[in-house]
Amino acid sequence: MTKDRLLRKYLLLPFLRLFRNHTARRVLWWVIFFLFSFIILGANFIPDQVVLETGEVAKKDVYYNGGVVTYTSEIKTAEARAKAAQEVPQIFQMNHQVLNNLELGVEDFFVAVSTIKNDANLDETAKMEKLKGLLPESVPQESLSALLDADQETVAMLETELKGIIRTRMQDGVTKDQLESVQRRIINDVEALDLKSSFKVCLRGIVNQLKFEPNKIYDPVTTAQEVESKLAQVKPVQVTIQPGEKIVEKGAVTTPEQIEALKYLGLQRANTPFPTFVGLFGFIAIVYVLIIVYIRGYKPELQKQESNIVLLGLLINVSLIIAKIVTSIHISDRPEFASQLGYAIPIAASSMLAAILFDVRTAVFITVVLGLFIGVITNGQMIYVTVAIVGGLVGIYRVANLSQRSHLVRASIDIGLVSALTVGVLGLMWNQSMPVIGLGMGMGLFNGVFASILTIGTLPFLETAFGITTSVKLLELSNPGHPLMKRLMVEAPGTYHHSILVGNLAEAAADAVGADSLLVRVGSYFHDIGKVKRPYFFIENQPSVENPHDKITPTLSTLIITSHVKDGVELAKEHKFPKVIVDIIEQHHGTGLVSYFYHKAKEGDKPESVLESDFRYQTPRPQNRETAIIMLADSVEAAVHVLEKPTKGHLEAKVREIIKQKLDDGQLSECDLTFKDIAVITQTFVRVLNGMFHSRIEYPDQVAKEMERGKAKGGVNHKEPAGQSDSNPGDGRAS
Template identity: 40%
Template structure:
């Protein structure tokens, strides 16, 4: 391969990697989202419902004062100005010379022919053949019989008429008028009839236009006339609050023009307005981006989160664009911004949800031409929705949140109506229920949309985790039946991990659910794991250390497959993958080391495939899994609190020293809190119990009651 081929191949490789770069993908998505949002805000989604001849279904008032040019009156004024513009001509200075020269040449030829030999008839024929000016044979004969002086007088009359007409001006599009004028003047000469006929015929043939019509200059003058009309005479003003179209009125072209001037009918086609809207959209959207970069950087790393945060405002603004075509005075009241607020609060972060609510409220206000009341009601509904899901425990709580949003929104609308001194009962009945309607829409949208968001964008909600923590979940029931020891081990691991998560600020609900499912892979070969073995027989005694290691480590892969089969969230699947990291299966490794059959033992063959825990939650499952198993297998530690704490701290230190916690973001301070939490929980599990008398069972069988205290 040549140098050029290698360079080209490298460039292609870099190009492919460039497109796969997460930062590039996020920036591209940001540009796409901003472009779509700007388009939604600046371009009407649907054509206007009102057309000329239709009946208005409501009163339409001017939301602002606008001065505009009445296009119909402007067209009339322009037409009047254009009518006053005369045709423009270009004067030709040398036309008179050409005409007179041609006339003189004709008379010179007649005089010259008179002097030639031949009969008069021959001369007439020759004159008719050679002359450019055509006369009758009688007229040619008349001229040939005239003396030079008489011919000169005739020439003077012809030239004088031509000169007079040319001085008056002969326009190119009025040549026939000039010829008729010459004919009339020739009849006024006090000569014989044939004399007048010859003068008329010659002048009509000789006359040429000396003013040529200039179409381009004429159009220019007309354009200048249009541009210079007095716009003040065709300018009208619409005042804020003025009724443009009354309910029940037939819409006229003048009404449509007023609506367009106010931007209530057509797209916002004013370029300055469009640029202004785009700037506002960019600023408001970038505020969210900057907030996330500074205060929620972990969310930016998740492409699913970025996709969701881009899609939600697009959906809300599309709904707002549709809502403004509803027959409502305040369409912004029914836009379900609170649904977006609730979804972000549940799936991502409460503070981010508040920021999103405020930004979206202003954008919805822009689209629906809403005032301060509209924006305030939308903000209140969104923040109320966020507060109402702060202690979410089941999906029915979303319905409750919707009704809370509806109630608070209605109360807020009522408050603004009181501020405006609007105590009209009909108006109250018309406006206040819009808040309740918004709450119902929010409940429907949130309940219907949330499951799809979780699946499509790979984001797990607390509601989903709560459902998974239910012991009646099919996979947990399968674990209980087929691997009961593992099930009880997982429950204890969940208790340990959840308590520790509360201490270090990790997601305790995710930790508990992850603990319940972290060992589900053991279902496939439950009897190969100690906690599920009954009796003294151990199947590993008949297997080689390598095969035993393969069976033990495969429970991670089997668990991932089961989790995917039962459609568990990606967060839980990640915990299953990472809860052993790349740890060494030390028992079988040591067994192989001491077995003479194995001359060389590769340590990596006795490790889990990993990866190492990538977050605090996965690391907590790893530590609690290890500690629970170790303490359960160590009766001495169970009965001695001091040894228990030492064992726990040694185990945690072992994982730390082996590098298994390097990618989990756990600090030494966190590990200390985790150790203390583990010890407290394990002391409660393995505390000393009072020894009951031997005949206690007999007493209960006989229906008696024990007086002993249970621990």
């Protein structure tokens, strides 16, 4: 087997078989849109990167274009801790024993001097020798003699003065570094005493003999404990970076703080951390699972058509692309102003499109989903999420009952005003400045206009591309100036009048049971459009008593009558009508029996050869409530127009008879009308018909007879007489 055959057998063919499977294609579409969302949101985590080092001169300005970010700066925190540690003074312990020892040393010296002076066993020479042993050799003989000759009071005074000087200098504490300086100051203080110079020399000698030690001792343990206490009080330094803020200025020397900011924001690192993408992948997966669960649980009809999934995925991802573009625009070097552009993200456009193209509940859910994604794009800033969701909900409310495109303009005003108001109150709540709040409110107003422009501009393309019939499209079709309506009015005036009456009946019934009344009205206008191809074969369009069916067989008459459905479908497709209208045209008779021609055929020569199936419409039964209501309204309107006395009782009896016939014939078996709905429809038909056939003026007998004679001569009736109607009145006549 060749390589090409192997590829076809094991790769191409399995893929083609998989793609033919409807479920597999739906899963594939969800995977594709999931990946699109991941790429779009992932771009938010891959900012422009630069390669800078501390002390390097920046070659260009570096801006941060994400949302508001607050992070803990390790550098600034370290600086704050160092500053706090420096502010803690060194702690010393006082050693009072040092001063005591010095004072004792002075006392011991003078005790020894007194002992020497008072020792009677010593002569002057011996006393002098002993005194020399107490003082340094540098003390001259004269000073020693003066000290020996001094009286006891003088000796005591010298002792007191020296001890006082030492205490004064040492009592506040002296560190090791201060010790030498303090000794000099003590000597200076001694020199400043009002004493004989010989006494000063002796006191200096005593000071030089004393053993000075620091009495203020550094306590490292207590100091360290105090430092730790202060450091514990230092809070991590938070740095906030606003959207659009300039991180590095061109030509400036890069600081460590700037390098740290660049690394934290991802502007400096070579690769985005893998865990970031894992988290983003998981978040988007959760959101898409919620979307799928919502559709399967609450809107299962959406997933029956792949086009709905494609449209939903496009709405989500195109909205994200627009949001990404809007947030990347740089409008100011001041970050507080640049960040206000986030309020211009037009989520309301997607909300309105979802409400118009799908339904209100789906639109609300999609708005919340987009709000979550906006939170990712704006780096978790709930203020933007809040404004986006509020604007989207207002847009949904304004288009929930959209009746014309101009209402989207009114929606833009409401969205803009509510968005601006929301921005204002949130700005006040977060203490923003008035200029910033004013700019944000302006962006909110712009949001409303921008959203409506996007909605108005894209709606026609989406309607056409995905074959979705919106209320706006139906309103355009309901215009009496539509080419087919004009043609119906000119070529088949009786059918035109009948269609208008059917529309009135069906619309009232649809309103009563909660069906789509606009779709019912438009479908009623065009349900018999196929009659324009052979208008005179339908009695409501015959200007004279001549009836072409009198010249042909019942079988051929049935073929002509039933062919107006096929002709109507062809005309509708030719004019590119929405599928829902084409379905109404095709299904509004179901498999109903053309009873008049069937009974006429049975009255022929060979009644046993007449098959009922040959006289039935070969079209699908109504598949939804709207088409079923049009079927009932069509038959009822045809039947009541041939009543001779359309009194209230007769009208109600005829309506009930027609609806019962449709039920018994199984024409309502494939739609979702309930018996309760049918009861409400019956009451609505009776009420509307009573309004149509209200009490009329009583004519004189003679005039009434003349009118009856005019009818007998072939007066025009807007509805077919027995045998030529394509409706199915319940009196045994043809439908």
